[in-house]
Amino acid sequence: MAEEIADRIRVLILDGTFPAGQALPAERALAEWFGVSRGSIRDAFRTLETIGLLVTRHGQGTFPQELDVDRLVAPLASVLSYHYELQDELLDVRRMFEPAVARVAATRVTDEDLADLERILDAQRRKLKTGRSVIVEVTAFHHVLARATRNRVVVSLMATLNDLLAESRKLTLKQKGRPGRSILGHEAVVAALRHRDAGAAAEAMREHIDQIADLLQHTSTPVRP
Amino acid sequence: MAEEIADRIRVLILDGTFPAGQALPAERALAEWFGVSRGSIRDAFRTLETIGLLVTRHGQGTFPQELDVDRLVAPLASVLSYHYELQDELLDVRRMFEPAVARVAATRVTDEDLADLERILDAQRRKLKTGRSVIVEVTAFHHVLARATRNRVVVSLMATLNDLLAESRKLTLKQKGRPGRSILGHEAVVAALRHRDAGAAAEAMREHIDQIADLLQHTSTPVRP
DNA sequence: TTCGACCACTGGTTCGACCACTTGGTTCAG
DNA sequence: CTGAACCAAGTGGTCGAACCAGTGGTCGAA
Structure with missing residues (x-):
């Protein structure tokens, strides 16, 4: 065969x-x-x-092909993205996962990582003033955070979650005042990272995700394309 | 094309x-x-x-084919299992992930789940007395715990981690006194679940995983086959 | 009615041919 | 000698026809 x-x-x-x-x-x-x-x-x-x-x-x-963890989970993402009923569960996973990621990142983050995060936040602030979409920055933020854990599997999993959550992000980031609140959450996380405060980083991320989850709960489910 | x-x-x-x-x-x-x-x-x-x-x-x-999340991550597992250098990172991931899983499970666990967990622990105790391997029970324990979250993505991710960690489990469970300590950790988690105490469940799982990580750190790295 | 042979489907495999693309050598004009 | 154009051999990509191997229904004889 x-x-x-x-x-x-x-x-x-x-x-x-x-x-x-x-x-x-x-x-x-x-x-x-x-x-x-x-x-x-x-x-x-x-x-x-x-x-x-x-x-x-x-x-x-x-x-x-060289081992590329990203590519391995790509098929997963491509299929799951058609199944909107899993979006809630994915957010759930992210809520379990990302605070822990932030916690570990705080213990391993480098100055380069922090500089990258600052750059992303700057770009986000600039776009906010002109009202442009900040989806790219939000996604990049979580990616760099994952990278700061120095763990390839974490980076890969986060990339998958990011892909899958792109849809719901489009929704939440459109809402009034939401982008502003989003950057506040990110700034709190970065502040904690800068002090290498693992507990504070996890807590900031938890609050951040809870806010997002809260918003999604009060939003009608996305329409099918 | x-x-x-x-x-x-x-x-x-x-x-x-x-x-x-x-x-x-x-x-x-x-x-x-x-x-x-x-x-x-x-x-x-x-x-x-x-x-x-x-x-x-x-x-x-x-x-x-009906959507089957398990099958989607199976290729990931099959390839990753060839790359032993990722084992440490995977344990890392598990350490970030499982306490959160236990926390959520505590809020959603059903009496049936608890009964299943008890059954698994019973089997584990019986096997311990006769000195047989308890890998199956350990794996089943984490699976049922994931199931208790009522989140298919969590179940799928946990299955992947379980598969990938089977190798290191063989190592830790062989060590003197290790199986006994393992069941203590599991019992603490189940006790917390029974009281629907999310914080205690997370804490118990954290301690449990930390113990495992500690053991692995003091163990020579597995030999390549 | 029952059983067995048969037949019409299905995917599984093989073979041979040709197309499309890349590469590297060859040829020829400058 | 240099450079461009050409050509040939190798690659994967596609095609079509044929046959093998399972499956399930149909038909007919017992």
């Missing part, structure tokens, strides 16, 4: 027989090697491609 | 044109309908299959 081929190729990639950056044998060669048809090889390649283990380049070959 | 076909089919599934439980048109029919070859349809099917949106049954047809 093609599934078995996929498994065998996966093992060969992960054990280093096929190093990243170097093209795999051609589809035709692999077909002959495994004693199956080229179609089966292609089926296997499609599977490995969608889980982010391979990338094919027309005319050049098929290449093993 | 096959990728475009996959997108179009995905939309048709998610908007209900192809309801779950009812077979899609045959590959040959879809090929003609979209004006592409059967191979391209099959390529698209493989992609949609690996992200858990389709399931094919030989001789019967191809069926849209």
